[in-house]
Amino acid sequence: MAGEKCDILFRNATLIDGSGAPRRAADVAVRGERIAALGRLEGWSAEREVDASGRVLAPGFIDVHTHDDRLLLAEPDMTPKLSQGVTTVIGGNCGISLAPLVAERVPPPLDLLDAGGSYRYPRFADYLEELGARPAALNAALLVGHSTLRVATLDRLDRAATKSEIARMRAIAAESLDAGAIGLSTGLFYAPANAAPTEEVIELCAPLRARGALYVTHMRDEADHLLESLEETLRIGREAGVPAFISHHKAAGVANHGKTRQSLAAIEAAMRAQPVALDAYPYAASSTVLRWDMVARASKTLVTWSTPHPEFAGKALDEVARTMGCGPEQAAARLQPAGAVYFQMSEEDVRRVLAFAPTMIGSDGLPHDIHPHPRLWGTFPRVLGHYARDEGLFTLEQAVHKMTGLSARNFELEGRGLVAPGAYADLTLFDPVRVRDAATFEHPATPAEGIELVMVNGQIAWRDGRPSGARAGKVLRRQAGRRDRAS
Ligand code: ZN
Ligand code: CU
Numbered sequence: 001m002a003g004e005k006c007d008i009l010f011r012n013a014t015l016i017d018g019s020g021a022p023r024r025a026a027d028v029a030v031r032g033e034r035i036a037a038l039g040r041l042e043g044w045s046a047e048r049e050v051d052a053s054g055r056v057l058a059p060g061f062i063d064v065h066t067h068d069d070r071l072l073l074a075e076p077d078m079t080p081k082l083s084q085g086v087t088t089v090i091g092g093n094c095g096i097s098l099a100p101l102v103a104e105r106v107p108p109p110l111d112l113l114d115a116g117g118s119y120r121y122p123r124f125a126d127y128l129e130e131l132g133a134r135p136a137a138l139n140a141a142l143l144v145g146h147s148t149l150r151v152a153t154l155d156r157l158d159r160a161a162t163k164s165e166i167a168r169m170r171a172i173a174a175e176s177l178d179a180g181a182i183g184l185s186t187g188l189f190y191a192p193a194n195a196a197p198t199e200e201v202i203e204l205c206a207p208l209r210a211r212g213a214l215y216v217t218h219m220r221d222e223a224d225h226l227l228e229s230l231e232e233t234l235r236i237g238r239e240a241g242v243p244a245f246i247s248h249h250k251a252a253g254v255a256n257h258g259k260t261r262q263s264l265a266a267i268e269a270a271m272r273a274q275p276v277a278l279d280a281y282p283y284a285a286s287s288t289v290l291r292w293d294m295v296a297r298a299s300k301t302l303v304t305w306s307t308p309h310p311e312f313a314g315k316a317l318d319e320v321a322r323t324m325g326c327g328p329e330q331a332a333a334r335l336q337p338a339g340a341v342y343f344q345m346s347e348e349d350v351r352r353v354l355a356f357a358p359t360m361i362g363s364d365g366l367p368h369d370i371h372p373h374p375r376l377w378g379t380f381p382r383v384l385g386h387y388a389r390d391e392g393l394f395t396l397e398q399a400v401h402k403m404t405g406l407s408a409r410n411f412e413l414e415g416r417g418l419v420a421p422g423a424y425a426d427l428t429l430f431d432p433v434r435v436r437d438a439a440t441f442e443h444p445a446t447p448a449e450g451i452e453l454v455m456v457n458g459q460i461a462w463r464d465g466r467p468s469g470a471r472a473g474k475v476l477r478r479q480a481g482r483r484d485r486a487s
Contacts (some may be wrong), residue, residue: 004231006031006046007458009240013052016397017419018059018404023397028057030425033458035474037421050453052429055397059404059417059455060087060379060426062132064279065247065362067091069098069127069142070113076136076197077467080367083447084380085428087456088416090362092143093247094218095187099127100144100172101152108289109190110151111337112366113166121368124176132475137461137468141413141476143185143216144176145246146204155409157192168205174207180477182411183214185247188229189221190289194266198232205240213478214411216245223252226259227266234270245410248364249353250286250345253297257346264356271358277410279362280353284345285441287366287373290338292329298342303442304369306338314371314442330417339366341373341441354383354402355393360410361403374444378437381448385436396432413476429453 006029015026015038027041037044063081069091071078081089091097096110099121104276106114113119121127124144125454131140149169151158161169186201187193205215215237219229230246237244246267251259270276289292295301301317312320312335321331332338336445353359361383365376380403388399408417415424428451435450447465454462 003046004029004037006036006044007048009041009046009049010052010057011049013055013057013429014432015419016056016058016400018400018417020397020401020405023056028419028427030397030455030458033424034152035419035421035423035425038123038419050429053301054430054431055452056432057419058400058428058430059419059454060428061361061403062088062090062411062413062417063363063379064090064360064407064411065093065130065281065364067093067096067112067364067366068140070115070118071367072131072136072140073134074115075433076134076471078137079447079467080365080377080445082137082454082462082467083377083451085430085451085454086138086380087129087426087428087454087461088139088141088413090141090143090182090411092145092181093185093216093364095145095147095185095190097143097145097148097185097194099148100176103147103151106151107157107192108337109187110147110192112224112289112339112368115368123179124181125176125179128475128477129181134470136473137471138473139416139476140458140473141182141411142180143183144181146184146186146196146201147190149204150192150196158195160195161200166200170204170206173204177207177211177213177478180475181213182476182478183216184208185216187218189218198236201236202239205236205242209241211478212412213242214245215240215242216247217246222250223225223256225335226251226256226263230263230266234274234276235268237276238274246276246278247280248286248362249280249359251284251349252344254299257349258353260349264352277360278358279360280350281362281364281375281379282350282387283373283375284347284350284353285341285343285373286338286345287341287364288376290332290335290340293330294342294344295328295340298344301342302341302371304339304341304366304371306335309335310370351393354387358406359402360407372444374437374439374441376439377441377444377446378439378448381435381451382437384430385450389432389435414479425455425458427455441466
């Protein structure tokens with residue numbers, strides 16, 4: 001081994017490799033876009049050496065739940081994510097994908113991604129091609145959204161799709177998967193999809209099975225009917241013969257606090273019979289479009305954006321109502337279209353879900369909000385700093401596993417999520433003593449502390465608190481039939 005050369009060599013790192021295994025001391029050599037070797041690499045030399053003493057070197061984090069479809073193109077530095085150590089994002093969640101749809105105006109919640117005319121991709125392949133031609137600083141894998149398909153296909157959204165509409169949506173879904181989408185997402189909670197019966201989703205999932213693709217869902221109800229919605233999700237997975245992924249698992253509303261005890265037990269039982277996965281973000285407040293039914297369930301609501309009243313972004317809805325001289329329900333109506341943060345979960349449920357071994361970490365950040373939920377900038381360092389180090393909810397190794405190895409395995413991101421010879425050099429170097437989220441509900445767009453260096457496909461993407469300008473991100477297309485071969 002003596003005398004070998006590489007491009008970058010991390011010396012004396014504390015390696016947490018993403019598998020959940022205990023940390024160990026190691027040097028890590030990167031050559032080209034991959035990890036060449038690790039261990040004690042005494043005879044090795046490199047173009048560039050990085051002294052990693054006292055620092056943790058981990059696989060780059062995988063944000064499994066994002067709405068970054070447009071951000072990847074609009075702000076390819078991806079600073080909110082790179083600053084947290086994220087090297088791969090999964091977009092197209094909650095039934096909302098930027099493609100395939102051509103529309104000047106879109107209904108909520110599709111407007112969360114829209115800057116006016118942003119939905120301009122007739123085919124999923126067109127979007128992926130643009131992303132490939134104008135790469136971002138980090139990798140992206142994309143889901144195709146059920147609500148996007150409905151908006152593209154149905155004349156009105158408050159009804160079930162007809163047989164011929166389902167056939168058309170199924171054909172578009174199949175074409176999107178063949179272009180490289182990794183699965184189908186739904187947002188059955190939201191108006192554009194809420195009228196879709198379970199059977200519509202099962203039929204739409206038909207192209208997934210043969211292609212080894214995934215079903216990922218923002219369930220119909222995360223509040224009073226959480227357990228019934230979970231049952232619906234598991235049924236879709238079983239009947240379509242596909243893995244069912246539950247997004248941002250939570251129990252919403254005071255009346256439902258504590259219900260994650262039952263939901264996690266049900267998920268654990270289902271996992272013995274069918275492929276199931278779940279993700280969560282580390283906050284007791286959620287965020288989406290502004291809806292009165294959600295305000296009514298929340299102990300407090302903050303406005304994140306409003307088209308007619310951008311000046312109220314960051315303000316509490318009660319305060320907005322006082323300023324407007326009306327009640328909160330009327331204020332919510334006047335702000336439309338708008339977004340909000342809802343304080344509606346219990347800390348105990350959040351901890352229970354995060355600590356559940358199969359739970360992956362996903363931010364669910366909304367990157368185009370004027371005053372976003374802090375999860376956009378803080379999710380990963382908050383899990384590492386607040387929940388693992390300060391609160392001892394799990395070990396640092398488990399925390400890293402939930403955002404790397406576990407996620408890559410579930411989403412079948414080959415060569416990602418582990419620090420191992422031959423794997424892609426997606427790496428995050430952080431200070432385990434200093435790492436913490438600095439984003440707050442008052443000042444959400446604040447970069448985290450303690451993330452010192454981030455590498456994507458062998459190139460340094462983030463260092464000294466800023467992006468390097470490298471655009472080494474790849475589009476991670478679904479690899480045909482992998483699931484069949486693996487079983
Ligand atoms: Zn969602
Ligand atoms: Cu979401």
